[in-house]
Amino acid sequence: MGSTPGHEGDGNAAQADRRDLLHRVACLGAACLAGPLTLAHGQGQGPLVAHAYGRTQLVDKQGRPFKGAQLAVGEPHIFHYPYETTPVFLMALPRAATAVPLSDGQKHRYESLPGIGPQQRIVAYSAICAHKLMYPTPQISFINIRKGQADEPAHVVHCCGDNSRYDPTQGGRVISGPAPQPLAMIALEWNAASDELHAVGTLGGEMFQAFFEKYEARLQLERGANARNRSAQTSVVQAASAFSRQLQSCKA
Numbered sequence: 001m002g003s004t005p006g007h008e009g010d011g012n013a014a015q016a017d018r019r020d021l022l023h024r025v026a027c028l029g030a031a032c033l034a035g036p037l038t039l040a041h042g043q044g045q046g047p048l049v050a051h052a053y054g055r056t057q058l059v060d061k062q063g064r065p066f067k068g069a070q071l072a073v074g075e076p077h078i079f080h081y082p083y084e085t086t087p088v089f090l091m092a093l094p095r096a097a098t099a100v101p102l103s104d105g106q107k108h109r110y111e112s113l114p115g116i117g118p119q120q121r122i123v124a125y126s127a128i129c130a131h132k133l134m135y136p137t138p139q140i141s142f143i144n145i146r147k148g149q150a151d152e153p154a155h156v157v158h159c160c161g162d163n164s165r166y167d168p169t170q171g172g173r174v175i176s177g178p179a180p181q182p183l184a185m186i187a188l189e190w191n192a193a194s195d196e197l198h199a200v201g202t203l204g205g206e207m208f209q210a211f212f213e214k215y216e217a218r219l220q221l222e223r224g225a226n227a228r229n230r231s232a233q234t235s236v237v238q239a240a241s242a243f244s245r246q247l248q249s250c251k252a
């Protein structure tokens, strides 16, 4: 396989991949995507399980299904989920993203989701920085995917705000900087036969309510009463370079 994951597999393998994917996305350990984020073993120390939101298909600007094969390795894309105003980074990595044990800012443990696609290289993360909630807007973005340094994976999520760096190959864990928790993961569903993608939930420390509170005035101005609308049945995917007019370069 070349450097653009997401091509169709053969029939039986594709079906097996699909079943495996659905199993992994729908059930994380013993806990399935069914309702709000819960703690499996009581407050405080139990593992986090995924938070199911609506099933939203990723589409291009013309409304056609967005395919995994359209993701070039290392080129960040943006869509919005689970709310119409909350941005997500979608990307294909040069190697598989693995499930690793993580914990959120409240010390709730969870196991990250592996990547999806034929080689488990497609991942999606909330693009709201876990430190002070910087996020990409159509005007400017201070948070983006950048090349990793020598001791890092090939690509990292880097927020210029205070130079937090996150590892997209390992559940968005914090590599360096002041961020107190990993980026929230977006659970994706991949159809091996059609190569189509759906967002179905989140996993990890969500920042959505803090985001709405911090940016309430701006979101009201831009979206009015629709600022907190859940994502519709489809969400448009765009290259990050096309989504924001200015991509702020970081010094670090």
Ligand code: FES
Binding pocket: 129, 130, 131, 132, 133, 134, 159, 160, 161, 162, 163, 164, 177, 178, 179
């Ligand atoms: S807001 Fe992103 S590192 Fe501070």
